[in-house]
Amino acid sequence: xxxxxxxxxxxxxxxxxxxxxxxxxxxxxxxxxxxxxxxxxxxxxxxxxxxxxxxxxxxxxxxxxxxxxxxxxxxxxxxxxxxxxxxxxxxxxxxxxxxxxxxxxxxxxxxxxxxxxxxx
Amino acid sequence: xxxxxxxxxxxxxxxxxxxxxxxxxxxxxxxxxxxxxxxxxxxxxxxxxxxxxxxxxxxxxxxxxxxxxxxxxxxxxxxxxxxxxxxxxxxxxxxxxxxxxxxxxxxxxxxxxx
Numbered sequence: 001x002x003x004x005x006x007x008x009x010x011x012x013x014x015x016x017x018x019x020x021x022x023x024x025x026x027x028x029x030x031x032x033x034x035x036x037x038x039x040x041x042x043x044x045x046x047x048x049x050x051x052x053x054x055x056x057x058x059x060x061x062x063x064x065x066x067x068x069x070x071x072x073x074x075x076x077x078x079x080x081x082x083x084x085x086x087x088x089x090x091x092x093x094x095x096x097x098x099x100x101x102x103x104x105x106x107x108x109x110x111x112x113x114x115x116x117x118x119x120x
Numbered sequence: 121x122x123x124x125x126x127x128x129x130x131x132x133x134x135x136x137x138x139x140x141x142x143x144x145x146x147x148x149x150x151x152x153x154x155x156x157x158x159x160x161x162x163x164x165x166x167x168x169x170x171x172x173x174x175x176x177x178x179x180x181x182x183x184x185x186x187x188x189x190x191x192x193x194x195x196x197x198x199x200x201x202x203x204x205x206x207x208x209x210x211x212x213x214x215x216x217x218x219x220x221x222x223x224x225x226x227x228x229x230x231x232x233x234x
Contacts (some may be wrong), residue, residue: 004163032220043210043224044164093163097220109220111156111163 002028003089004096006112014120021079021115023094029074030096034109035067038091050077083117091116122147124211126225134233139198141228143211146192151213153184153194154222158208167209170194176224181205206232 003026013019021120023033031052036044050056050068057067066078066088081088095109127142145151152171156164168179185196194211211225228229 006163034221043226044222045145046223051222091161095164095222100200108166108169109222111165113163114161 002026002096002098002108002110004030004094004110004112006092006094006115008115009113010116010118012118012120015085016083018080018082019084019117021081021092021094021117023077023079023096024113025096025098025110026073026099028096028110030098031074032076032097033071033077034095034097035069035077035079036093038093038114040091044093047079071116081117084117086119089117089119122151122213122215122223124213124223124225126211128210128228129226130229130231132167132231133201135203136200139196139201139205139230141196141209141211141230142184143194143196143225144192145194145211145213147213147215149215149217151215153185153187154212154214155179155183155196156210156212158210158227160207164210167196175203201230201232203232203234206230209213 005024007022033050035047038044047062048056048058050069050071052071058064071077093114095111123146125144154169155167157163158164167175170177178184183198208227208229210227212222
């Protein structure tokens with residue numbers, strides 16, 4: 001099956017610093033990637049939809065200037081948490097969806113293993 | 121607006137017993153429906169999905185789910201639970217026109233007792 005990786009798996013940073021999280025599709029081209037955050041014992045909340053080569057679409061209530069998303073290639077999207085604060089501590093998960101133009105397209109999202117962010 | 125409701129945040133069964141995790145949805149157009157499993161500190165793994173073909177969908181690890189339009193349900197079942205099934209399970213939906221955007225239920229933690 002398709003594989004999506006995230007890096008780093010865990011990160012601890014000081015309040016006020018910025019953190020970049022990478023999401024890569026390893027064996028397929030992902031025209032669309034999604035970024036979710038998950039608080040302890042809660043469900044996944046979609047933060048934004050990232051399409052290759054265009055600006056990300058943010059969900060209501062998500063600050064686009066705080067959560068910068070870049071999808072510069074068909075296999076890589078990055079989420080940068082700028083000026084992180086303790087309330088940004090969460091589990092961030094990305095998913096990737098293949099291209100509808102590719103053979104074998106199944107419109108299935110493949111999830112990365114997640115990144116645990118802790119802001120001190 | 122669409123929504124997904126999972127009845128029961130915690131379900132506990134004995135090893136070998138039937139597993140039933142409930143999911144109901146609300147949408148104005150025919151949905152695609154999914155069940156995902158999440159092990160601690162890991163991402164989500166797709167168990168199965170319904171995309172308007174057969175209403176009984178078989179997935180990995182012996183799980184299956186039945187789409188019932190009249191009941192707006194997509195419950196997940198497994199005839200005999202294994203200890204390795206202990207995890208959190210999420211029901212989710214999307215639409216043909218939502219370009220893959222998923223709406224998740226609240227999740228159900230499955231505990232399997234020996």
